[in-house]
Amino acid sequence: MAAGFPEMRWDPGAEDCTPDQQRTQLHAYDETTIVIRQNPCVDYEANLLYLLIGTDRALLLDSGATDDPHLTAELTDLVSKYLVKPDEPRLPLVVAHTHRHLDHRAGDAAFAALPDTTVVPIDSEGMRKFFGLQNWPGGGAQFELGNRRIEIIPAPGHHPDHLVFIDSRTRLLFSGDFLLPGRLLVDDIDAYVASALNVIEAVNAYGVQFALGAHIEMDASGELYSSGASFHPDERALPLPFDSARAVALRQALQDFNGFYSRHPDYVVVNPIRNLIALAAGVILALVLLVWFARRLWKRRRAI
DSSP, rough: OOOTSSOOOOOOOOOSTTTOOOOOEEEEETTTEEEEOOOOOTOOOEEEEEEOOOOOOOOOOOOOOOHHHHHHHHHHHHHTTTTTTTSSOOOOOOEEESOOGGGGTTHHHHHHHHHEEEEEOSSSHHHHHHHHHSTTTOOOOEEEOOSSSEEEOOOTTSSSTTTEEEEETTEEEEETTSSSSEEEESOOOOHHHHHHHHHHHHHHHHHHEEESSSSOOOOTSSOOOOOOBBTTBBBBBBEEEEEEHHHHHHHHHHHOOSSSSEOSSSEEOOOOOHHHHHHHHHHHHHHHHHHHHHHHHHHHHHHH
């Protein structure tokens, strides 16, 4: 466990999922910073969501990977408990997204049905207008929760509209799929590298200590779970210690990326589209060689 970060153990899921497993789990970093995990048996992505509570309103980062009514009701109930205090009005809730991939926004409709809840639009224009991000992908914005300021930083590369969030109070970086202990899936490597530079500046400015991603895809020895796995035994700890030196190392890893796959201690950089194209090309080449070999064999037999 990273020094200075509370221990958080998560249900590992199962190879053969059953209905009685704990589907939604939470741990508190502190009284107003809640980490929520969806079990790998809910969705193999096993998303992590973050609830940040201020004195005036709360911010939920991502709404989860499922729209199943029973599971979204469980999730909204968990979140709602933190919005209500005795003899006080319910805190308004804002639901934002690190990016618009479906596993990060499948629960939007369930949250939109709650009272005093605003779901940030997922389209580019609506999201940028809501947060006041006027110079995309440069600059950033601030979002005030009441005695708690959240810094919002554009970070395209995994997705064109990706955001990362820094809590100026806890000095935590909520990094979504931009940075996590697992696969860093590249959509646009040039944008990823540029975003890493923005993150370096923010890490220096706010004294970030840990990065908390949206998934954990590695075990404690650094081995990746197979894609689609619903069982994560011996899962590594969630927080990535993340300071200026580690931010610079991330940017260097992205700059040195070979375009297909490169492995590092805390993450693997991979371009799934290029790998798929390379695989398809290999299959086509193998088929061509097989046809060529079959034709030569047929011609030889005819010549006998």
